[in-house]
Amino acid sequence: MELEGYGRFVLTDNYFYRETGGDWSYQRIIEKYNYEGEMLWDESVMWMEYGQVHDTQILVRDDKFYIYYCQETGETSGRVLTIKGYNDDGSIIAGIPTEGLAICDESGSQWMGAVKASEEGKDVVFWYDYRNSAAGTGVSAPSVYAQKIDLTALENGNNNIVNPPVIIRNYPNPFSLGTWFEIQDETTRGTGTIEIYNIKGQKLKTLDLERDGEYWDGTDSQGKKVSVGIYLYRLKGGSSGNGNGKMLMIK
Numbered sequence: 001m002e003l004e005g006y007g008r009f010v011l012t013d014n015y016f017y018r019e020t021g022g023d024w025s026y027q028r029i030i031e032k033y034n035y036e037g038e039m040l041w042d043e044s045v046m047w048m049e050y051g052q053v054h055d056t057q058i059l060v061r062d063d064k065f066y067i068y069y070c071q072e073t074g075e076t077s078g079r080v081l082t083i084k085g086y087n088d089d090g091s092i093i094a095g096i097p098t099e100g101l102a103i104c105d106e107s108g109s110q111w112m113g114a115v116k117a118s119e120e121g122k123d124v125v126f127w128y129d130y131r132n133s134a135a136g137t138g139v140s141a142p143s144v145y146a147q148k149i150d151l152t153a154l155e156n157g158n159n160n161i162v163n164p165p166v167i168i169r170n171y172p173n174p175f176s177l178g179t180w181f182e183i184q185d186e187t188t189r190g191t192g193t194i195e196i197y198n199i200k201g202q203k204l205k206t207l208d209l210e211r212d213g214e215y216w217d218g219t220d221s222q223g224k225k226v227s228v229g230i231y232l233y234r235l236k237g238g239s240s241g242n243g244n245g246k247m248l249m250i251k
Contacts, residue, residue: 069082103147194214196231205221
């Protein structure tokens with residue numbers, strides 16, 4: 001058996017997949033072969049028609065295959081961690097849109113670390129994330145994130161497990177003087193609170209929500225300016241449950 005060109009191979013007992021480039025540099029395809037070198041599909045599956053991708057990893061489970069990758073967003077150092085899934089015949093798994101599902105779409109330089117199958121129908125994804133690294137902070141090493149992906153929920157048409165709705169976010173992030181919290185859950189507006197913690201888990205301040213957003217000036221409950229570093233926040237109240245996030249104060 002001889003195949004032309006380079007590629008990434010994923011082996012099973014009776015067949016294998018080859019992931020490689022398409023006719024153009026921005027295209028990626030995947031093919032299925034038996035060990036005699038015969039192509040088992042009528043044509044290749046073009047899983048990326050246009051875009052720059054990195055750190056592609058493929059898992060095969062129950063005659064289905066899943067592609068994990070980082071895709072360039074067009075923004076500076078921006079990448080989105082995404083998953084696509086296909087059946088044994090090359091068709092897209094029900095519940096997964098053709099453009100894929102975002103595992104993490106936070107703005108930042110992100111790199112896939114590893115993907116490992118855990119319990120049946122679930123995978124664990126690890127990745128490196130530089131969104132908290134910024135000039136002047138002394139933070140240069142990446143953060144490490146992990147998430148369990150319930151593939152059984154995806155195949156049943158429920159994609160909320162991968163990319164749940166954002167209840168609260170803050171901007172700018174990183175920030176120096178202060179930051180705004182934007183509330184996405186309408187039932188929480190005017191009724192909930194935002195608790196701010198340091199990296200040790202000590203609560204520094206509680207903000208009462210009187211509108212659809214709230215401003216934090218970077219002070220604790222005593223009015224003292226906090227130091228440069230990473231801080232955590234938690235939204236409490238509303239029908240969607242609690243939301244949380246991480247932010248970085250810089251000089």
